[in-house]
Structures are given as C-alpha cells and as structure tokens.
Amino acid sequence: MKRNLALAVLVSGAIALSACGKKHAPDSASSLPPPGGQAQSGYGEYDPDGPGSQADLRRTAGSDRVFFDLDSYALDATDQATLRRQASWLAQYPNVNVTLEGHCDERGTRDYNIALGERRANAAKNFLATLGVAPARxxxxxxxxxxxxxxxxxxxxxxxxxxxxxxxIR
Known part of the structure; x- marks a missing residue:
C-alpha cells in the first residue's frame, strides 16, 4: 500500500513538473496577429517584432528617433518627415500608446539637460499632435x-x- 501511494505521489509530481516546462514556439497559423492587428503569439504574449511593435515602428517609419542640434529642441525638415511617418504608423494602430523620451549629450549640468530633454520630447509630442495623434496617447x-x-x-x-x-508602450 505504501509503495502504491509513493508511486502515485511520484507520478503526480512528474506530471506537475512537466506542466512547468519550457513553452514551445507556436505554429505559424497561431502566430498570425488577430483581427485588429495586435501582434501576439499563440500563448497570448506580445510579439516584439510583429505589427504594432517597436520594431514595426522602426521598419515602417524608418526610425523611432529624431535628432537635435546642440542646445536646441527645434525640429528640422528631416525630423518632421520622420515624425510624419511615425504619425501615419500610429494612425494604423489607434490602441498603441507611446512615450516620447528626451535625451541630451553629456555637456551641461544635470538639471539643464533634464529640462532640455523634456523640451525635446515635448517638441516631438506637439508635432505628432498637430498631425492628429491624440495627446492622451x-x-x-x-x-x-x-x-x-x-x-x-x-x-x-x-x-x-x-x-x-x-x-x-505595451
């Protein structure tokens, strides 16, 4: 009797551990994005390279970043063209929200660069808003x-x- 009980516990443990094993890649049919475009794998996880992803933004818009001159937050024609492509991409994915990160080079004080980075991020945000991207996104x-x-x-x-x-943002 003890032997049967021990065997049952051992088998139960093996079954429980096998359920915790590594996930297998979904087959190609289940890896297609669902209608509406949010890319997910067959396990309900976000596909980091699929439609609506950061990688998709970079591919489609040509870049996920714009660049600035020293001590400036003015958008030049190249930056504006990049942001127009980003706005077009965002229009395709109305449920996608974004964070605009402002960055600076190493020169200047920390406080100065934090303020300048914010002005740079806001310049990009405001330009996207003029192109129809909702500020709430x-x-x-x-x-x-x-x-x-x-x-x-x-x-x-x-x-x-x-x-x-x-x-x-995901």
Missing amino acids: MNVVSYGKERPEALGSTEEAWAQNRRAVTVV
Whole structure:
C-alpha cells in the first residue's frame, strides 16, 4: 500500500513538473496577429517584432528617433518627415500608446539637460499632435544625459545622444 501511494505521489509530481516546462514556439497559423492587428503569439504574449511593435515602428517609419542640434529642441525638415511617418504608423494602430523620451549629450549640468530633454520630447509630442495623434496617447519623459546612446566625448557621439525617441508602450 505504501509503495502504491509513493508511486502515485511520484507520478503526480512528474506530471506537475512537466506542466512547468519550457513553452514551445507556436505554429505559424497561431502566430498570425488577430483581427485588429495586435501582434501576439499563440500563448497570448506580445510579439516584439510583429505589427504594432517597436520594431514595426522602426521598419515602417524608418526610425523611432529624431535628432537635435546642440542646445536646441527645434525640429528640422528631416525630423518632421520622420515624425510624419511615425504619425501615419500610429494612425494604423489607434490602441498603441507611446512615450516620447528626451535625451541630451553629456555637456551641461544635470538639471539643464533634464529640462532640455523634456523640451525635446515635448517638441516631438506637439508635432505628432498637430498631425492628429491624440495627446492622451503620448507620454513624455526626460532622461537628460543619463542614458547615452553612444559613449564618448566626440561630436559623433554627442550628435547621437541629442535625440527624442518614440517608444511603444505595451
């Protein structure tokens, strides 16, 4: 009797542990996005490369970021074209919200760069709003010089760090 009970406990444990195993990739039919476009895998998880994703924004709009001159938050013609493509992409995904991150290069004080980063993020947000993106879909955050894209104290590195990035929120 004890032996049968021990065997039953062992089998039950093995079954329970097998349920905790690694998930298998869904087949191709179940990995298609559902109607309405929100990309999910067969397990209800978000597909980070599918429609409505950050990767999709970068592919479709050409970039998820715009760049600024030193001590500036003015959007040039190239930035405006990028934001127009982003607005068009956002129109395709009305349930997608974004955060606009403002960044600066390493020069200047922390407080100055936080304020400048916020002005950069708001410049991108306001331009997107003029193109029809609802302001309620967009948040703004400034990281100042705290999250550099490129390390180094060169003009090339600084130019990459003076940016506003549109980040898809999930």
